Amino acid sequence: MCRIVRRRTVGRETASETVYAITSLPRQRAGAGDLLRLSRLHWGIENKLHGVRDVTFREDACRVRAPAAVQAFAALRNTAITVIRRLGFVNTAEALEHFAEFRNHSVQIVRHGRIE
Numbered sequence: 001m002c003r004i005v006r007r008r009t010v011g012r013e014t015a016s017e018t019v020y021a022i023t024s025l026p027r028q029r030a031g032a033g034d035l036l037r038l039s040r041l042h043w044g045i046e047n048k049l050h051g052v053r054d055v056t057f058r059e060d061a062c063r064v065r066a067p068a069a070v071q072a073f074a075a076l077r078n079t080a081i082t083v084i085r086r087l088g089f090v091n092t093a094e095a096l097e098h099f100a101e102f103r104n105h106s107v108q109i110v111r112h113g114r115i116e
Contacts, residue, residue, distance in 0.1 A: 001023070002021050002030075002032070003018060003020050004019050004020075004035075004039055021035065023038075049078075052081055053077050053078075053081070059073075059077065083109065
């Protein structure tokens with residue numbers, strides 16, 4: 001178990017938040033530095049994925065509300081992000097522009113079922 005105190009400064013205001021975590025890691029792998037690194041790794045992945053889904057794909061603006069449809073759309077967005085990254089694109093918005101301009105490229109990827 002650990003306690004993490006997060007501080008965030010925006011402009012002149014600083015906010016603080018305390019969170020607690022429980023781990024099943026053995027004591028040898030659960031030192032303070034290990035747990036902090038794992039927490040930062042988790043939030044890095046979380047921010048990277050959700051930032052792209054919300055900003056680039058405008059997920060929060062989506063008007064779909066049926067639970068099954070919401071899950072399906074999220075799965076499709078995640079699939080698109082995975083394909084874009086495996087193709088070597090660093091910027092998701094640029095990748096979307098690429099596929100809008102070169103639609104045949106996206107059709108080839110879907111048709112052949114593999115990323116080249």
